[in-house]
Amino acid sequence: MKEKPHPDMSFEMEARASGFLCVAGVDEAGRGPLAGPVVAGAVILPVLAEELTGLNDSKQLTAAKRERLFLALLECEQAVCSVGVASVEEIDRFNILRATHLAMARAVEGLALRADFCLVDGLPVKGLPVPHRAIVKGDGRSLSIAAASVLAKVTRDRMMMEADASYPQYGFAKHKGYGTKAHMEALRRHGPCPLHRRSFAPVSQMELSISEQG
Numbered sequence: 660m661k662e663k664p665h666p667d668m669s670f671e672m673e674a675r676a677s678g679f680l681c682v683a684g685v686d687e688a689g690r691g692p693l694a695g696p697v698v699a700g701a702v703i704l705p706v707l708a709e710e711l712t713g714l715n716d717s718k719q720l721t722a723a724k725r726e727r728l729f730l731a732l733l734e735c736e737q738a739v740c741s742v743g744v745a746s747v748e749e750i751d752r753f754n755i756l757r758a759t760h761l762a763m764a765r766a767v768e769g770l771a772l773r774a775d776f777c778l779v780d781g782l783p784v785k786g787l788p789v790p791h792r793a794i795v796k797g798d799g800r801s802l803s804i805a806a807a808s809v810l811a812k813v814t815r816d817r818m819m820m821e822a823d824a825s826y827p828q829y830g831f832a833k834h835k836g837y838g839t840k841a842h843m844e845a846l847r848r849h850g851p852c853p854l855h856r857r858s859f860a861p862v863s864q865m866e867l868s869i870s871e872q873g
Contacts, residue, residue, distance in 0.1 A: 664799075665799075666714065666715060666798070666801050666802045666804070667800075667801075667802060668802050670778050670797075670800065670801045670803075671704070671778065671801065674776050679776035681703055681772055682778060683701045683739075683770060684701070684703075684704065684777070684778050684780075684801055684806055685699060685700070685763050685767060685787075686779070686797070686804050686805075686808040686811055687699045687700075687759050687763060687780070687811055688808070688812040688815045688816075689836070690755055690759055692835060692836030692856075693838050693842065693846075693855060693859050694819075694822075694831065694836035694842075694854045694856060695818065695819050695822065695835070695836040696747060696818065697750060698742060698744050698811045698812075698814050698815040699743045699763040699765070699807075699811055700740070700766055700806070700807035700810030700812075701742075701743070701766035701770055701774070701777070702732065702738055702740050702741075702807045702810060703770060703772055704737070704803045704806055705737055710731045710734070711728065711731055711732065711738070713728065714802055714806055714809065716798035716799040716805055716808055717798065717805070717808040717812040718798075725809050725812060726813060728806075728809050729809055729814075738806065739770055739772045740806075741766045741767070741768075741771070742766055742810060742814050743763060743764065743765025743768070745758035745761045746758075747855070751857050751858040755859075760784050760785050761786065766807075766811075767787060774789055776789060776790055776791065776792075778791065778794055779792070779793045780793075780808065781793060781794075781795065819836055820835075826852045828845055828848075829842060829845045829849070829852065830845060831854070836854070847865065
């Protein structure tokens with residue numbers, strides 16, 4: 660079986676060769692869950708520091724490795740990091756795609772060092788404040804995007820673990836809002852809470868069912 664290539668700085672170097680000075684990687688976490696916000700990370704990674712060795716698409720890393728790299732990113736003087744969030748209310752008001760783009764724009768705008776170009780995982784983003792290049796499966800190809808994916812994923816996971824204290828009946832600490840069997844059963848038993856996305860079909864259907872029963 661052919662081993663997957665690890666992300667590197669090729670795309671960043673290519674952008675810098677074109678005249679861009681501060682290139683940020685951008686990625687999101689939380690587009691698919693039934694509950695919680697969508698979170699985006701933006702990272703400017705001028706040089707890969709030794710403590711960041713092992714950076715990869717967050718989905719390819721264990722939770723322990725993500726946590727280690729998350730802390731290393733925040734402590735690394737060479738890395739400039741920012742997080743942007745779009746709330747459940749914004750997801751329901753605008754739709755998940757627009758809310759994701761909003762979170763990404765907020766992450767880029769929040770960078771302490773202004774980026775003049777972005778590498779974005781996936782498809783082009785409307786409303787990003789600087790020019791960008793969309794890279795399919797970019798979190799496994801660009802180190803800056805991989806760093807952003809770790810930043811977004813760990814930040815969102817921590818938010819959902821905190822939410823578990825307020826709504827323990829749903830098990831957010833375990834499934835982080837994704838539509839697992841246990842989560843669906845909790846939804847059927849308790850109905851949606853304020854963290855659930857009313858615009859997502861399973862939740863809206865359950866709300867209708869609950870209201871019909873009432």
